[in-house]
Amino acid sequence: MLYPREIRNYRDWTKIDVDLWRHYWFGMVNRGVLAQPYWWDEQWTISVQHTEADVDKHLAVFEEVAPALTKAQQERGAAFVGAAGH
Numbered sequence: 001m002l003y004p005r006e007i008r009n010y011r012d013w014t015k016i017d018v019d020l021w022r023h024y025w026f027g028m029v030n031r032g033v034l035a036q037p038y039w040w041d042e043q044w045t046i047s048v049q050h051t052e053a054d055v056d057k058h059l060a061v062f063e064e065v066a067p068a069l070t071k072a073q074q075e076r077g078a079a080f081v082g083a084a085g086h
Contacts, residue, residue, distance in 0.1 A: 004073075023072055027065035033058050 002016040002024070028035040035058070050058075 017073070017076070020069060020072055020076070024065060024069055027068065028058075028061055031061045031064060033061045 002021050003012060004017075005012075007013050007016075025035060
């Protein structure tokens with residue numbers, strides 16, 4: 001979702017759409033879920049400390065946020081250059 005095609009390697013991952021990631025992060029936070037510490041390269045979204053209820057809430061909130069992310073990604077389309085600050 002944060003990259004126009006499947007991420008296959010580290011180089012792809014470093015080129016995610018950071019602006020779209022910010023939409024994701026703020027969308028989650030505004031609904032009570034701190035998805036990860038604030039920046040795009042923090043991978044540890046779920047830890048052993050999270051309960052099943054935490055995971056369920058994360059998934060439910062993401063389901064609310066995902067349509068807006070999809071729409072934003074489609075609107076950006078080919079204009080996306082994928083510079084994650086690099």
